[in-house]
Amino acid sequence: xxxxxxxxxxxxGIHLYAYDPKNVAWKHVAARLTIRDADGQIVDSxxxxxxxxxxxxxxxxxxxxxxxxxxxxxxxxxxxxxRPLSMTxxxxxxxxxxxxxxxxxxxxxxxx
Numbered sequence: 001x002x003x004x005x006x007x008x009x010x011x012x013g014i015h016l017y018a019y020d021p022k023n024v025a026w027k028h029v030a031a032r033l034t035i036r037d038a039d040g041q042i043v044d045s046x047x048x049x050x051x052x053x054x055x056x057x058x059x060x061x062x063x064x065x066x067x068x069x070x071x072x073x074x075x076x077x078x079x080x081x082x083r084p085l086s087m088t089x090x091x092x093x094x095x096x097x098x099x100x101x102x103x104x105x106x107x108x109x110x111x112x
Contacts (some may be wrong), residue, residue, distance in 0.1 A: 002076040003046070004111065006033060006065055006087060013097035014052035015065035016105075018052030023063040033072055048073040055096075075079060085111045091109035 006036040008031075010016060017026045049072055052064035076085075089107040094100060 002079070002081075004074050006072040006074060006109070008070045008089070010067055010069075010093075013095050014093055014102070015055065015067050016070075016093040016095055017091055018064040018066055019049035020051070021065070023061055026061045026063050026092075031089060031091035032088070033074070034088045035074065035076070036088075037079065037088045038084060040086075043076055043081055043085065043100075044078055046075045046077075048075075050064065056068040083112060087111065 008016065016031055017029050019031050019079050021027060021030050031049070033047050033049075035045050035047075037043050050066070050070055052066050052070075054062055056062050087109045092104045092106070093102045095102060
């Protein structure tokens, strides 16, 4: 089994919607990590997402976000997976200092 951590680091003021925002209004833009092998095939993996921090929106109730630094723990059981691994985090967020929606995002990284 291969275990590693993916660390998300957001600039000051940026909130990313958590994997489980605990609010149906934001479920469609929740953070989700997908891992692919060297051939582009999705890798069977287990990603452990933290709960996030509770934020009161004032108009659609509370939701949970990631801000500052957040660690996602990854476990891959297939020892024969072809490297390098590519990781894509999809989701959305907003800048709470400027009251600006960042919209949908896709972040890519590679693990050799």
